[in-house]
Amino acid sequence: MAAHPAEPIPLQPPPPAGGGPLPDAAALRAWAADLALRHFGEPFPGIVRWAPRLRYRAGDYTPSTGVIRLSVPYFVRYGAAEARAILLHELCHWWLFRRGLRHHEDAAQFQALLAAHGAPARARPLARAPRGRLRLYACPCCGALYRYRRRVAYACGHCCRRWAQGRFDERFRLRPLARTEP
Numbered sequence: 001m002a003a004h005p006a007e008p009i010p011l012q013p014p015p016p017a018g019g020g021p022l023p024d025a026a027a028l029r030a031w032a033a034d035l036a037l038r039h040f041g042e043p044f045p046g047i048v049r050w051a052p053r054l055r056y057r058a059g060d061y062t063p064s065t066g067v068i069r070l071s072v073p074y075f076v077r078y079g080a081a082e083a084r085a086i087l088l089h090e091l092c093h094w095w096l097f098r099r100g101l102r103h104h105e106d107a108a109q110f111q112a113l114l115a116a117h118g119a120p121a122r123a124r125p126l127a128r129a130p131r132g133r134l135r136l137y138a139c140p141c142c143g144a145l146y147r148y149r150r151r152v153a154y155a156c157g158h159c160c161r162r163w164a165q166g167r168f169d170e171r172f173r174l175r176p177l178a179r180t181e182p
C-alpha cells in the first residue's frame with residue numbers, strides 16, 4: 001500500500017486541552033529565566049520550545065544546540081506546574097553540561113542534583129494515544145493514501161505543497177475510505 005508519501009497539512013493546530021492555553025515562547029523564556037536564576041544563579045542562555053508531538057518523554061535538553069524541548073501532550077495532560085518541573089529537570093542537565101560534566105540520566109551526580117533542587121527524576125506516565133480502528137483516507141487529487149486512528153480534517157501535504165504554496169487547500173482535503181484493521 002502506498003501510504004504517507006507526504007505529511008498532510010492539518011486544517012488547524014491541535015487545540016490545547018487540560019493544561020489550559022499553551023504558554024507562548026515569551027512565557028517559556030520567562031519560566032526558564034526565573035528557574036535558572038533562582039536555582040543556579042545564572043540566566044539560561046539557550047532556547048526553550050514546545051515539542052508538539054513528543055510523547056515518549058516529557059522533555060529533553062540537547063547540549064550541542066542548547067535547546068530544551070517540552071512535550072505539549074505532557075502539558076495538556078498535567079498542566080503548567082508539571083511542565084515547569086520538567087523544565088527544571090532539563091535545566092539540571094544544562095547545569096551539569098555547562099560545568100563540563102557529561103552524564104546520563106541515571107548518573108548519581110545528576111540524580112543528586114535533581115534531589116537538591118526538588119526536580120522530578122522521572123516524568124509522570126503519559127498514556128499512549130488511544131487506539132482506535134485505523135481510518136483510511138485518500139487525496140482526491142493524487143490518490144495518496146493516509147492512515148489515522150482518529151477522524152481528521154487534513155489536506156494532502158504533497159498536493160498542498162505542489163499547488164497551494166504549502167497552505168491548507170480545500171481541494172486536497174483527504175476523503176475517508178473504508179476502515180481497516182483494528
Ligand SMILES: [Zn+2]
Nearest residue numbers: 089090093105
Ligand atoms: Zn533527564
Ligand SMILES: [Zn+2]
Nearest residue numbers: 139142156159
Ligand atoms: Zn495529493
